[in-house]
Amino acid sequence: MNRFSRRLPWYAAGGAAVYISGLALLNEAWYKEKDRTSFHWFDDSKEWKQMDKAGHFWGAFHESRLGVDLLLKAGVPENKGIWYGGALGFVLQTPIEYFDGRSPAYGASLSDIAANAAGSLAVIGQQLAWGENRLIPKYSFHRTRYAPLRPNVLGNGASQEFLKDYNGQTYWISVNLAKFLPSQSRFPKWLNPAVGYGAEEMVFNDPDTNRTIGLEAYRQYYLSVDLNWQAIPTQSKFLRSAFYVLSIFKFPAPALEYNGRKGWKMHALHY
Structure with missing residues (x-):
């Protein structure tokens, strides 16, 4: 086991702590709104010329890219590293839709979730096809x-x-x-x-x-x-x-x- 592999659990734990803390702070900020609704969906697929969807794709792609690179560097078997690491962008981005779903001005978006999935799948697909992006x-x-x-x-x-x-x-x-x-x-x-x-x-x-x-x-x-x-x-x-x-x-x-x-x-x- 290389040095990076030994440290990977600590890196993962630290990253999870930072991410959960960030979600908690975001959650607190949303709850401070005067008006708040029950969870609901909203179709924003035709808004802003889909620029926000491009942003979701871009973010999920690079989070998944990082996930794959870290796992493969740690010595995780290639197939598992690609699929588990490649899912990271989708896993990190999608829970944020919950906060949109509780906002009266927005709503959880299926098209945002689809863009998150597309970004992660773009990494997985390239890794499976070429072994690289x-x-x-x-x-x-x-x-x-x-x-x-x-x-x-x-x-x-x-x-x-x-x-x-x-x-x-x-x-x-x-x-x-x-x-x-x-x-x-x-x-x-x-x-x-x-x-x-x-x-x-x-x-x-x-x-x-x-x-x-x-x-x-x-x-x-x-x-x-x-x-x-x-x-x-x-x-x-x-x-x-x-x-x-x-x-x-x-x-x-x-x-x-x-x-x-x-x-x-x-x-x-x-x-």
Whole structure:
């Protein structure tokens, strides 16, 4: 048994304690609301141009990715490590739907749960097919003029907007193309093509309310390049850990955008 394997139960216990404490704090915050309902469901699958679903997929994917990597590093048999670790994103994300289900402004969402499951299954499927993740969902963000129009929903300040302002978020699939090419190919391992999805002019989710302030929500599609951090060779454990964390975010780069409102647009640098 390696040193990591011996420490794994302690890591798991610590992680569980932190997660349960976080849920308890979130639960306390929800209970402080003046109005609270019995648990209920709400269909939000058509809201915010599905940007929130992309966020659920992205979060679940990287939690599952971490789960698989930790278990395999600990020496857990490959099949068990993939399935047990791959379920982590779904297990961590889905209980939060309980709090949405008790909120009068929201409700538990089957489409959120489906996005959580899809993120975890994307890890499991790639691990079973290739023994690694070659298609990596990533996130990028830039501040927009829309958040100040409704800061209670879209965020007040950069740290809140990073999580809440869907107008400034872009979700990507970064493709490790070198892994699909012959081993003798000279295509650089550190360079990935990436396709992205975003949306803009979303201050109110209701289209009619949005139009009253002169906005009409629309989707955006991107083609760009990305940096494959984990293909950068290094002997430093610190840098390997840093590259692992950085690999959840899209590297700023030139991007070609298409949207139904304005057609084609070139960005010198998109993030």
